[in-house]
Structure formats: C-alpha cells, structure tokens
Amino acid sequence: MSLSYRTNRKIKLAIGSVSTGLVLAFASLAGGTVQAQTPAATAAVPVLSVPDFSAVVEKTEGSVVNIRTTETIEARPSMGPGTDPYDMFRWFFGPDFVPPGATPGPRQRGNPGTPSVPGPKERTVPRGVGSGFIISADGYILTNNHVVSGANGIFVTMTDGKEHKAKVIGTDPRTDVALIKIEAKNLTPLPIGDSRSLKKGQWVLAIGSPFGLDSTVTAGIVSAINRDTGDYLPFIQTDVAVNPGNSGGPLINLAGQVVGINSQIISQSGGFMGISLSIPIDEVMRVVAQLKEHGKVTRGRIGVQIGPVSSEVAKAIGLSKAQGAMVSNVEEGGPAASAGVQSGDVILKFNDTDIKHWSDLPRIVGATKPDSNIDMQVWRRGKTVTLKVKVGEMKPTPADGAQDQEPAPKATPADALGLKVTAVPDLVRAKEKIKGGVQVTAVEDPAATAGLVPGDIVLVVNQTDVTDPEQFAKLVSRLPKSQAAALLVLREGQTQWVPVTPGK
Template identity: 65%
Template sequence: MQSSHKAQYRVRSMLARVMLGAALVLPAAVPAQGSAAEPTLALPDFTEVVARTEASVVNIRTTETVRIRNSGFGRGGSGDPYELFRWFFGPDFAPPGFEGPQGRGAPQQPAPEERTVPRGVGSGFFISDDGYVLTNNHVVDRASDIFVTLTSGKEYKATVVGTDPRTDVALLKIDAKNLSPLPIGDSTKLRKGQWVLAIGSPFGLDSTVTSGIISAINRETGDYLPFIQTDVAVNPGNSGGPLINLAGEVVGINSQIVSRSGGFMGISLAIPIDEVMRIVEQLKADGKVTRGRIGVQIGQVSEDVAKALGLEKAQGALVSMVERDGPAAKAGVQSGDVITHFDGKPIAQMTDLPRMVGSTRPGTKSALEVWRKGKTVKLDVVVGEMPNEAPAAGSGSQAPEAMKTDALGLQVADIDAETRKNQRISGGVQVMAVEEPAASAGLAPGDIILTVNNVDIKDAAQFAKVVSGLDKSRASALLVMRGDQSQWVTVVPRK
C-alpha cells in the first residue's frame, strides 16, 4: 500500500513539472493578448528582378585565327622531309644539291595554314537599345571574331568600339534595334550587406543567376580602380556580366575572382559602374581612354610619419619622386611633400590621387594642396598625359676617413658638386655607414638625407647639430633619397 502511494506521488510530481514547464514555455511561444509579435525577416524574392533584367544580359563567345605550322610528318604535313631540320637550323636550311621551286639550293617553303579556333566565353549586357554592349577587356582581347548571343538564341557578330586594358573594360556594338538595356545605378550608394545578383554564363551555362551580398566597398587590390567585393558566386564565364541591385539596376561589372583553385571561393570583385560609364564616354567618342598625369611617384603616409611631420592624421599621398620637367615639377611640387587635396577634393589615402588625376582631362589646370614643413602650400598644376619612367640618377661620393656614428646610427659626409648637379639637389648629406637604429629603419650606404623633421639639411656639420638636438623619446622623420626616389623614414634616436 505504501509503495502504491509513493507511485501516485511520483506521477503527480511528474505532471506538476510538465505543467510548470508548459506554463513557462507558452508565454514565449504565444504572445499575450494585446502584445505585438516579433517581426519576421524573410529573404528577398529575386524573381521579379530577374524577369526584368535577364533579357539584357548576353553570352559572348570569341574565336581566334591561328597559324598552324606543318611538321612535314604525319597527317596534314607538307611532305617535306627537311622541315624538321628547319626547326633547328632556321627557315632557309636546305641540304647540299637541293633544288627547290626557286632554283638550286632554294628551300621548299610550304604555304602557311590558318585555322579559326574557339578562344573563350564570357558575358556582357546592353547599355542602350541600339546595340551597345559592355563587357571585360580580357573577354575579347586578341579575338579575331566576337559573337553576341541573346537569351532568345539569336546571335550577332559584334565589333569593338574601344577597350581600356587598364580597367579591363570593353565596349562592343551589334547591329540591332529595340533592345532592352539595363538601367544604370549609382555604385557610390552601395553599402555592406546589401543584396545583389549576378547574371552571366559561368562555364558557358548562359543566363545563370546567382545572389549574395556586398562584402566590401572600395577594395584595394593594387589595380587602377577600387573594386566592389561580394560573396556572389562568380566563375569563369561570368566575366563581363552585370552586378545588379534589387531595383534591377546595374551597379558593377563582374571582373575577377579571388581563388586558389580557379573556381569560386566566396570572394568576387566587380568594377563600379560609375567608373565604367566615365570610361564609356571616352570609348564612344575616341575609341580609347586618355588619362591625366602629373609626374610623381607616391607612397602611403604612415602614422609615425604623420606625427613627425605635424599632420593631424595619416592621410594624403607622400611624394617620393618628382619627374624631372614633369607637370608636378613645373608646379613646384617637391620630394617629401604630402599632397592632401587635388582640385579641392581631400585625398584620404594615396590611391585616391592617381584616380583623381587619371580622370582629369590632360591640359586642365588643377589646384594642389601639399603639406610641407608644417604648413599647407597651394600650387597650380597643368595635368599632362600618362606618366613615363624617369631616368636613373648618378652615384654618390666616396667615404672620407675617420667618421663617428651619431645617435641615429649613421655616418654621413658632404655631397660633392657633381652628385648634387646630377640629383638636382642643393643640399643634403650622403650616408657612408649604417648601424642600429637606422639599419632597422632600412637606411643603407649611398642614401642621401635631405631633411630631418622639416629641417632642410645643408651639409654634414649642420646634420650633426640637428641630430644632437633630437628628442630621443620619439621617432624622427628623415627624408631619404635613393636613386631618383625619396621617401620619409622614421628612426627613434638611441639614448
């Protein structure tokens, strides 16, 4: 009887715990009367966007005409038994006593054979109703013929209006009317996390749609343009296709993938459509792109250099070399200057400058602001065309005897008149020997030091005086010239 009571007690306890658990769960699962339910976020529906844009995207296939050299042996050969010897001894080889079609000793030259072979596939899209197509330059580069296939299956032969290899943009034209161009969006308004679509022909599979989000904006890869980074699946064959926002507007051209395998690995890069359309204007007008230049080599402004030069923050483009007789030199730009503004626009990082200058028409007079010796200097520069490499500079002088290493770990000497003339400098000292801490900063014998913490160096005696007065608790900035280039180097003097 007692065991029966215990069993009933255990059952009642179990039921009580179940009811209590239900009471605790129910309020979270079912909102109380009068209270608002938590909003539910659903994935976007891409079907309407695809329906509006798919007909604007085309497949591009290219062919290339190549010359086939007959081997003289096997199927399709010329039948000339001496062709193999000509691979080793040159096309004019002929055995003694050989009499060819041009007479005794003349070689028998088979006529070259040309074949048209498939070269590759890519994607593109219409930007006008009269047949202008945008794609990547690498899709059509070196192609003999270009064929554009619409989603309806109709194929057209395309002509190249113009290409810009530097930005990997190509503009094509087909003879067709009443087409469906993609509306052009504003790539400057893109935000991280925004949904986007790619439509193209990966691996030749035309009209393939993939989706993802914007992963990064203004992604620097060392190229001329900043890229839009996405996680949209882009594979070989997608190149030249559009990157589309949820409004059905093209915001970029899919151009590259970051991959170790050759296939999609979660990172793809697109060219911003704003940059592309500026290029299209020039391609339509001239068939090529003309870029501006001012004739400087630049580097990034580090935090240490910014502090040493008195800049509020690390921004701008640090001038490491000024091209002789170039636009910047004529405007008064000097090595060691930090260009902070171009045409009134701030330069947040050094890569902003070549884009600003490159998009400026040659011959334009533009305003420069540079930071020099603790203050802003305003200059006017007439923009030229595409930079050329400057000639190498002459060598320096030999080391004098018995010199003492200073607090920077340097032994320096005065620069002879010939070197100053060759380098076009009026002062400075030449590094003869290097110890720590200068060695760790990258200085080497032969370097020329022009400035220390905004103080121009005239000779070795003045340099020694400046170094002796340096604050040993903080880094000092040295403007160092090596060859034809100069850069700021920071060194903390030893105590």
Template identity: 55%
Template sequence: MEITIEKESSMKTISHRNWVYRYQHFFALIILCAMFAFANQARAAARDLPDFSDLVEKVGPAVVNIRTTQKLSQVAQQQQMPEIPGLDPNDPFYDFFRRFMQPQQPQPQQMPHGNPNREVPRGVGSGFIIDPNGYVLTNHHVIEGADNIYVTLTDKREFKAKVIGSDKRTDVALLKIDGKDLPTIKIGDDSKAKVGQWVVAIGSPFGLDNTVTAGIISAKARDTGEYLPFIQTDVAVNPGNSGGPLLNLDGEVIGINSQIYSRTGGFMGISFAIPIDEVMRVADQLKKTGKVTRGRIGVGIGDVDEDVAKALGLNASEGALVGSVSKGGPADKAGLKAGDIILKFNGKDIKKASDLPRIVGDTQPGTKATILVWRKGSEKSFTVTVGEFENEKVASKKEEKPKATVTDKLGLSVSDPTADEKAQLGLESGVVVRASDGLAASVGMVPGDVILRVGRTDITSAKQFNEIVNSMKPGQSIALLVRRGDNSTFVVITP
C-alpha cells in the same frame, strides 16, 4: 458515515479529474495557437525573401556571352596568367586578385596544324547591352589580345563585335554589334547601393550561358590597389562571369563583375565589381573618342603612416606623401617638392594615397587646380595646371664611392653628392648614404639612399647632417626624408 466519506472522496476524485482534463485542453489550445503563429511567421518570412524570377526574365535577354579567338600564328607558346595592373607577377599579392577569365590557349604539344590564319579559341566572358543599337559593355581583360570577338544573345543569335574602345586601367571595354531594337539593361546608381542589400549576377561561368547567382553587398569602395574602388559582394562568380552585370533588385546594373579573391582560381566567397558610375564615365569617353583622357600632375606618391604623421605634426595619418616630382611636370612647375604631403586636391580631401590618382585622373587636362600640402609643419597652397596622363620613364642611377664621413649615433656613413651624382639624380641638396649599420640598417636604409631633410630642416651638406644628428637627445624621434631612386619617403628613427 463510511458511505458518506466514500461518496465525498469519490466526488473529490471526479472533481480533480475534471480540473486536469480542463487544463490539458487549455494547454493544448495554447500550443496549437503558438504553432499556428509560428507557421504564419515562417510563411511571412518566406514571403519576405526576394524572388528573382521576374528580374531574371526581364533582364536576362540583355546579358550576352562573349567568346574570343586568335589566329593560330598569334597563339603564345605558353598560357600566361592575365596581367594585374600595378602588381609584379612575383609580388605575393599577385595571386590575391586573379582575374576571372583564364585564356584558353592550346599548348605547344596540342597546337593544331593547318592555316596560320585559322581561328582557335582564346577565352570566354560575359557582357551586357546598354543601347538597343548594339553597344555592349564588358571587361578589358575579356577581349584583350583577341583577333576576333563574338557576341551571342540568349536567343542564340551571334554577332561579330567591333571594339569601340578599351581601357586597361579601369578594365572597361565598349563593343558594338550590328543590331537594332536589342534588349537592354537599365543603368542604376551605385551610390545608392547599401552594404547588406541583395544583388544578383548574371553571366557565363565556365561558358554556361545565363547563369544566375545571388548574394549581398559585403562592402563598398573596397581598395584593392588598382585605379578604381570596387563593390565587394559574396555573390558566387567564377571564370567566365567577367564583364557580366551586377544588378540590384530593381533590375538595374550597379556594377560590372571583374575580379575575385581566389587561391585556386575558383570562387571563394568574395567577388569584386566595378561601380557602374565609373564605368559609364569611361564608356562615354570611349564612345566619343575611342580612348580615355586622364589628368596627371607628375608625382610619385605613397601612404602616410602613423609614425610619419606624428613625427611631422599631422593630426591624422592621412594624405598622399609625395615621393618624387617629375622634372618639368605640372607639379614641379607649381612648386611641389618631394616630402610634401598632399591633403586636398581642388577642395577634395585626400584620405589615402590611392584617392589622389582617381581624383586627378577625373580632372580634365588643362584645368587649373588648387593643391593643399603639409610642408615643414604648416599648410601651403599651390596652383597646378593639370596635364594629360602619360607613361613616364624612370632614370637609372650612377653609383660612386667617394670618401664618407661617419655618424655613429645612427650608424650612417654619408657624404656630399659628387657632381656626377647631382647631374644624374637631379639633386640640388642632400647627402648620399655610403654605408648603413645599426639603427639605420634596422629601419631599412641602404647605401645609395639620399637624405634630403631631417625633421623640418633641408640638408645641404654632410657636415650639417652630422651636427644635427649628433645634437639629438636620447629617445628623441627623428624623421628623415629619404630618396631612393626617383621616390622619396619619410623614415622615422629613435636613437
């Protein structure tokens, strides 16, 4: 009996061991299958990552290095920061969008002796060939101020370039070198590019020819305060990449690398490229006439903030607020006034102030265009004949101090403008601020400001202004159309 039990126990033990061995093999097989599947997934993922080698081999020969020189007699006494259009050097945002290329000029103590016509290095940049007969695109700031420009190809051939035309406002320049059957880059369509897509930059950072970097498009139509919207990427670009191409995976150029965000002068993860559609519009004009012709209507504009939109009865803070109208200009002749808010130009929506100069600039001078504005609570339409863009001078203002009347509720002292002020400022109505205190001072109003309108009512005298303000109820917001210098804007005050 004992023997039987022992046999049964032994049999049970063997059976249990077999079960364990079987399942150990089963789990090992599952683990091996999982590892194999994971390895296949990893290999597939690796295969899905872009390989830029064919693209670079195909496009690389059309990307060129650009170096510029100056005559020794023309070298500045101090190395200057490149100018950023639309920003004063003292502006805190001046350093925000520094250009790639820093002019490499010798300092006074390093200046070589010799012939004043001797060439000295000025700077380096990049470019790319768009025509087999030698047309090259680059940035305006790459060649600005240069006496001589040299273009070097990847096969080490060097050409002296001629400037066909250069446009500072868009930062585009078109060069010509004497060559035939040169390698070219195909022009793409930047409107088809999407945020998140892979892009490649090729250029000469720090003078290192044909350097390739890659990344993704991180934003489109990025407004940096300049004339054109930009393509924003995380592609590593540095000084010397300026003027080089930004390419999609088909090897087509969709932009020109132009700017970086930097606090140090080097790459910090954000770069900006000019959309190629805009570049080619400029390049075509430069090729035909050597310059760019733009439309203008003669207005100074600003953005419409939420408080102003609410006070004026607008549904959204959109449009361009007309701050000033050039006397005798297209807008003046059409009937536009300071305080108007431009909602549409020739049927195109104006979402923000920076949209207007781009749309007007692309309009051929002489074109009759319709302008939809918001004025005193309703929409009005005007027809304007677009003029040609030109620089305008700002008139100075003469200051006088006649007797003022006091508005206690807002803390303003105002008076009717004198005859001299009317003539100097071109005023037909309004009152001049002589002193500002309390609420008015807290929103930034200062002596010399001219109040043109309160709400929807044009101001014709100091007496009328005081009556309107003193009749206001506590807590009632009031929008004042205020002119300072040649620009006007709305100021919202709540007593």
C-alpha cells in the same frame, strides 16, 4: 514523460536563450509535453527571410549576353602526303639535319630530292568566353577589356539564341572596360544604377556565362566598398559566386539596376572562393562617354610618384592624422614641377577634393581634363601650401636610368640613428638635381631596422633641410630619445618618409 517549466528553465540557462519553437521541438522528440510557457518578458526575435530574386532576374536577364571570341594562330603542317617526314627530326636536331643516304647540299626546306613543303599556315581557333550587357537600344554593349583583348573575332549571343558579330568601339585597359557594338535595333538596355549608394550587406546579383553556361544567376551581398587592390579603381567586393566566364557581366541590385561590372576574383584555385570584385558603374560610365566619342580615354596627369602616409610619419611631420599622398618623386619639367611641388610634400587636397587615401589621387587627377588649372593643397614643413597646377595629359614615361656613382669622401662615425654618412658626391647631386643632403655609407640599428640602406640620401630631418654631414650630426644630436624622427630619404630616384627613433 513531461517537461516541466523548471526543466525548460534549466535548458535555457544551459544553452542560452532559445525560441519557443526549439523547446517545443525538443519536447516533441523526447515524447513529452511542455507544461509551462516561456515568460512573457522574452522579446520576440525578428525573422528575416531571403528575398525572392525571380522578378529581378526576369526583368534583367534578357539584356545580358554571352560573348565568345576567336583568335588566329600559326599552325605547323601535319605529317601527311606532301609533307617532309624528316621535319620532326629537324625540330630536335636543327635545320641542318641530313636524312640517312641523302647527299648534303644547299639548305632547303624538306627532304632533299622532294618538293619543298609549304610554310606554316594560320588558322582561327576559339579564344575564350565572357559576358556583357546591353546599355542602349541600338546595340552598344559593355564588357571587360580582357574579354575582347587580342581577339580577331567577337560574337555576341542573345538569350533567344541569335548571334551577332560585334565590333570594338573602344577599350580602356587601365579600368578593364570595353565598349562593343552589334548591328541591332530595339534592344532592351539595363538601367544604370548608382554604385555610390551601395552599402555593406546589401543583396546583389550576378548574371553571366561562367564556364560558358549562359544566363547563370548567382546572388550574394556587398562585402566591402572601395576595396583598394593596388589597381587604378576602387572595387566593389562581394561574396557573389563569380567564375571564369562571368567577366564583363553585370552586378545588379534588387531594383534591377546595374551597379558594377564583374571583373576579378581573388582565388588560389582559379575558381570562386568567396571574394569577387566588380568595377563601380559610376567609374565605368565616365569611361564609356569618352569611348563613344573618341574611341579612347584621355586622362589628366601631374607628373608625381606617390606613396602612403603612415601614422608615425604623420605625427613626425606634424599632420593631425595619416591622410593624403606623399610625393616620392617629381618628374622634371612636368606639371607638378612647374607648380613648385617638392619631394616630401603631402598632397592633401586636389581641386577642392580631400585626398583621404593616397590611392584616391590618381583617380581624381585622371578624371580631370588636361589643360585645366587646378588648386592643389600640400603639407610642407609643418604648414599647408596652396599651389596652382596645370594638368597635363597622361602619357607613358621612360624608366629612369641607374645612378652614376663616384668615390665618396670619408664618412662620419655612427650617430644616434645608427647612420654613417658622407657628403653627396657632385655627380650624384647633379644627377638627382639636389642641393643638400647626406649620403649613407653604413647602417646600424635603429636605422637598419627602419629600413635604411647604404646609398640612401637623407634630405630632411623632421622639418629641417639637411645641408652637409656636420649640420646633419648636430640635428641628430638634438633629437629626443623617445620620439621618432621623420627622415626624408632619396633612394634610386624615389623619396619617402622613414620614421626612426634615436637609440639611447
């Protein structure tokens, strides 16, 4: 049998452009020969091969360590000589259980007439395993905070089998970074890379101890940069196989440099499912500098609660694009309040750094030294305003209490937005420290579909402050029917912009 050029052409038309090697293989399997060559016009397809990672592994794996931890737990005495045989019954029936034939008397531990049983004892048990890597020749090691948190013993095993007891220098739960140290000299640290230079599609390696299997190497590519998961940091997303026990190990580029700390997996089963998250090493090293010097991390704060700016809200309030961080609440007496920040402001720039996404602001403010005087640019009522804010130090704040309510006056009829409103009660006005606004008493569409509920307080319509129900009714009556209006709504101490398109 022979395979002519015409037949070869039909095959190419049927299945698309194929390589000459594939046609040759097909002809060979058919027992024939190819009588004509592929046209010279066919462009050669470049062949890409998977890199050989052995040189990188050989250079770096000696600096990656296994970390095992222990904890102390309370242990109940076992049933045996000298213990109370009726202790199990007291576990089910209560401490006043009296064994058959015994005379009830003063409550004591153990069977009446027998010596008291000693109380529960403590014992040390294995807690978990993780990974880490050496960052200095004198024994400093980086890992995750969740690897060492709650442990009473931390043991580091090197690739040569030597085990060292480690002490915690400092931890930062917010970024999940921990700095520990062992007593050792002349160690080989891993070189620190630049996570900001990473690009999607680049090869990276993970070395660690998944399920306790130390010095395990896996490879993959960078899937995404600055992955926002709602946590404090933007993560490096990869498809490198990372499993329990890899936590705290390094993410390494092909130059043998650390570009991240493997920290989390996104999984429905608890095992690897193709999405792994690593902490960028640039963020980590900023934390390390403070942990080394102070044993803790000090961050800046300005005392605002923020949210995203949607494209609809941006258009309604006059922003050219959806960017910045919308201020939903300003802490009373905080740095932002002292600087004049108001609820509904959109923070566009902090210390000459653009806020492209709302989650950028906490990281930028947190990295600012407390007591620094910073220029902050906000969008307010259709124009930019520059404010001077003195950055404070981040501290936990108590939760706000519930609002006190008082009977409200009669509500207005439903308007074009589907809202019935009334004047804000004096008690609520004093509690929320607001001067104007109207309180929603009933909601119909389109406001109901937009998410408004009774009890909400409308403070601003587009660029105009709301003063009372009468003025609010006039504002609503003048709104274009086909354009969304931006309502600044206060709910349970938080403000947010809500776009609502008036009904016809």
